Amino acid sequence: MTLxxxxxxxxxxxxxxxxxxxxxxGVVKAxxxxxxxxxxxxxxxxxxxxxxxxxxxxxxxxxLIERPGRIVAGEILLNGENLLExxxxxxxxxxxxxxxxxxxxxxxxxNPVFTCGDQIAEAVQQHTAVSRREAWxxxxxxxxVVGISDAKRRxxxxxxxxxxxxxQRVMIAMALSTDPDLLIADEPTTALDVTIQxxxxxxxxxxREKNRMAIMLITHDLGVVAEMADEVVVMYAGKxxxxxxxxxxxxxxxxxxxxxxxxxxxxxDERRERLQVIKGTVPSPLHLPEGxxxxxxxxxxxxxxxxxxxxxxxxxxxxxxxxxxxxxxxxDVGADATGPEAEQAAEALTVAAR
Amino acid sequence: xxxxxxRRTLQSIPxxxxxxxxxxxxxxxxxxxxxxxxxxxxxxxxxxxxxxRLYGLDKPVHEQFISWIxxxxxxxxxxxxxxxxxxxxxxxDTLVDRMxxxxxLGGTALLVTIVIAIPIGILAAVRQYSWAxxxxxxxxxxxxxxxxxxLGLYIAYLGTVVFxxxxxxxxxxxxxxxxxRGTPLDVAWHMVLPVTSLAIQQIAGWSRYVRAKMLEVLxxxxxxxxxxxxxxxxxVTYKHALRNALIPVITLFGLTLPGxxxxxxxxxxxxxxxxxxxxxxxxxxxxxxxxxxxxxxVGGFGVVMGNLLADILYGVVDPRIxx
Numbered sequence: 001m002t003l004x005x006x007x008x009x010x011x012x013x014x015x016x017x018x019x020x021x022x023x024x025x026g027v028v029k030a031x032x033x034x035x036x037x038x039x040x041x042x043x044x045x046x047x048x049x050x051x052x053x054x055x056x057x058x059x060x061x062x063x064l065i066e067r068p069g070r071i072v073a074g075e076i077l078l079n080g081e082n083l084l085e086x087x088x089x090x091x092x093x094x095x096x097x098x099x100x101x102x103x104x105x106x107x108x109x110x111n112p113v114f115t116c117g118d119q120i121a122e123a124v125q126q127h128t129a130v131s132r133r134e135a136w137x138x139x140x141x142x143x144x145v146v147g148i149s150d151a152k153r154r155x156x157x158x159x160x161x162x163x164x165x166x167x168q169r170v171m172i173a174m175a176l177s178t179d180p181d182l183l184i185a186d187e188p189t190t191a192l193d194v195t196i197q198x199x200x201x202x203x204x205x206x207x208r209e210k211n212r213m214a215i216m217l218i219t220h221d222l223g224v225v226a227e228m229a230d231e232v233v234v235m236y237a238g239k240x241x242x243x244x245x246x247x248x249x250x251x252x253x254x255x256x257x258x259x260x261x262x263x264x265x266x267x268x269d270e271r272r273e274r275l276q277v278i279k280g281t282v283p284s285p286l287h288l289p290e291g292x293x294x295x296x297x298x299x300x301x302x303x304x305x306x307x308x309x310x311x312x313x314x315x316x317x318x319x320x321x322x323x324x325x326x327x328x329x330x331x332d333v334g335a336d337a338t339g340p341e342a343e344q345a346a347e348a349l350t351v352a353a354r
Numbered sequence: 355x356x357x358x359x360x361r362r363t364l365q366s367i368p369x370x371x372x373x374x375x376x377x378x379x380x381x382x383x384x385x386x387x388x389x390x391x392x393x394x395x396x397x398x399x400x401x402x403x404x405x406x407r408l409y410g411l412d413k414p415v416h417e418q419f420i421s422w423i424x425x426x427x428x429x430x431x432x433x434x435x436x437x438x439x440x441x442x443x444x445x446x447d448t449l450v451d452r453m454x455x456x457x458x459l460g461g462t463a464l465l466v467t468i469v470i471a472i473p474i475g476i477l478a479a480v481r482q483y484s485w486a487x488x489x490x491x492x493x494x495x496x497x498x499x500x501x502x503x504x505l506g507l508y509i510a511y512l513g514t515v516v517f518x519x520x521x522x523x524x525x526x527x528x529x530x531x532x533x534x535r536g537t538p539l540d541v542a543w544h545m546v547l548p549v550t551s552l553a554i555q556q557i558a559g560w561s562r563y564v565r566a567k568m569l570e571v572l573x574x575x576x577x578x579x580x581x582x583x584x585x586x587x588x589x590v591t592y593k594h595a596l597r598n599a600l601i602p603v604i605t606l607f608g609l610t611l612p613g614x615x616x617x618x619x620x621x622x623x624x625x626x627x628x629x630x631x632x633x634x635x636x637x638x639x640x641x642x643x644x645x646x647x648x649x650x651x652v653g654g655f656g657v658v659m660g661n662l663l664a665d666i667l668y669g670v671v672d673p674r675i676x677x
Binding site: 062064092093094095096097100101103105108109110111112113114122123126127158160171174 | 574575576578579580581582583584585586594597598601671672673674
């Protein structure tokens with residue numbers, strides 16, 4: 001229920017944020033120089049394997065990073081205002097009001113000792129000047145909106161009396177009760193079984209249309225992304241490796257990692273003897289390789305990959321962090337170029353983080 | 355709920371019967387006899403035999419047990435728990451007389467414990483690894499490790515010698531003839547040292563427990579949800595986290611209850627506090643069978659009731675538990 005006038009720019013702009021964890025074993029660069037934006041009413045899918053920094057990115061937007069983690073650089077602009085410069089009190093007013101979040105685990109994300117209705121009403125009361133009664137009624141109404149039958153009775157029940165799918169609906173009802181501009185959904189369907197997944201996605205889609213709300217959808221499920229997202233950001237080891245609209249990413253992926261991800265999902269329209277897998281595992285965040293972070297698992301590995309690859313435009317609004325040319329061939333600088341030569345080439349190709 | 359309480363109460367009968375059986379057997383097996391204290395070099399053997407017959411000690415063990423337990427369950431009669439072999443008073447009346455002193459001491463100590471241990475446990479959890487947490491942990495470790503008889507003596511020494519009699523080291527009221535003897539203030543003054551001694555030990559355990567539960571809860575997903583709603587740190591900690599962290603503390607409460615009923619044996623002895631604990635110790639040394647058995651039974655009753663009360667309280671505060 002924000003009163004801020006909608007600026008003409010994007011709703012959320014993340015510019016070069018770095019979220020690092022200072023552990024006893026060393027610095028873990030969970031999110032390292034991530035840049036992307038989400039327009040009003042747009043849905044952005046953030047994809048990647050476990051540990052690639054998706055969740056940390058979303059928690060950074062909420063400023064819910066806890067020690068030993070810290071956002072060490074970058075800007076997070078919401079309607080043009082930098083969230084990293086907000087006071088704690090201002091940030092609390094934004095959390096749950098302009099930006100809401102739902103989590104992966106519906107079974108444990110609700111407080112077991114309070115009723116569902118109370119937990120929704122609490123969010124409403126926190127951000128709007130309404131009476132307890134009105135807040136409660138709003139909660140019941142929201143439960144109805146997310147498709148819970150017998151909402152009145154359910155509101156006075158405790159979370160343990162509800163199934164996983166219903167609890168996720170309650171979470172959505174709570175997140176949307178304040179009419180946020182942006183909903184961050186961190187793996188909202190991962191813990192649910194397939195039919196329930198579809199229902200939850202349906203609810204989210206409906207409410208997105210109705211409220212003209214933007215969604216940052218974090219998932220490792222490419223099917224969910226294909227169904228929901230307008231744009232896709234693919235993350236690998238704390239960095240964005242590819243970014244484009246959903247059609248391009250699925251139709252002509254550029255980065256070998258994205259290609260690998262797409263090849264590893266089963267399809268009904270093609271006969272494949274075996275599913276392809278991406279060889280190897282995500283590198284330990286404490287021992288990241290030099291140059292390209294994906295090179296050890298990449299089928300196109302070249303000598304030049306020992307130098308950090310450029311973040312280059314490979315098509316209209318399609319960027320990829322890879323040495324391959326837009327056509328997918330070995331670059332002109334010579335696949336065996338190393339050192340300063342390659343660095344210069346990378347600099348020339350890199351699109352500045354805008 | 356009512357059926358549950360009824361069922362649990364009925365279930366406690368065989369448990370208490372077992373407690374009675376075992377206690378009776380142990381006392382029978384223990385060396386010594388109640389008539390030992392009449393044994394002088396020039397007592398006539400016939401006199402001793404008469405005493406044995408008088409107390410029924412010549413009867414078979416099971417007969418003794420049955421005659422004791424049938425009388426014991428009629429607790430509404432003054433004579434039901436027998437008469438002390440030492441001073442001849444009704445055991446039941448003696449226990450009833452001693453109960454208030456024990457409840458006063460134990461209850462006050464429990465109150466002090468709750469008032470101090472819960473806040474410092476929360477503080478230690480919220481500021482994990484801070485100097486405050488470290489100080490509380492150090493205190494708790496010492497308080498937990500030190501045996502109560504030693505702690506009691508230190509506290510008595512501190513109050514009476516180091517502070518030159520600022521606090522009295524024994525009894526519940528001042529000596530006869532002192533002005534203001536037996537007033538609430540006088541009793542409170544006498545309570546300072548024994549309550550401190552008891553509370554230190556309990557606070558040590560309780561604060562660690564609260565800290566552990568609080569840390570566990572603060573890492574739960576629903577705490578993150580509460581933060582994501584934009585609630586203040588205080589609301590997240592004291593409303594969402596604390597409510598969940600305090601549920602298991604009920605278990606500790608249930609465990610403390612029997613001590614509250616039957617008295618802190620060691621602390622009461624050190625400070626000569628005229629409660630049930632002191633009575634029990636004295637009775638054991640004098641082989642005062644009826645008193646010892648009654649004392650043990652009250653303790654057993656406390657354990658059973660403590661558990662029942664804890665389970666009922668769980669049903670009240672935790673919506674996930676329904677009976």
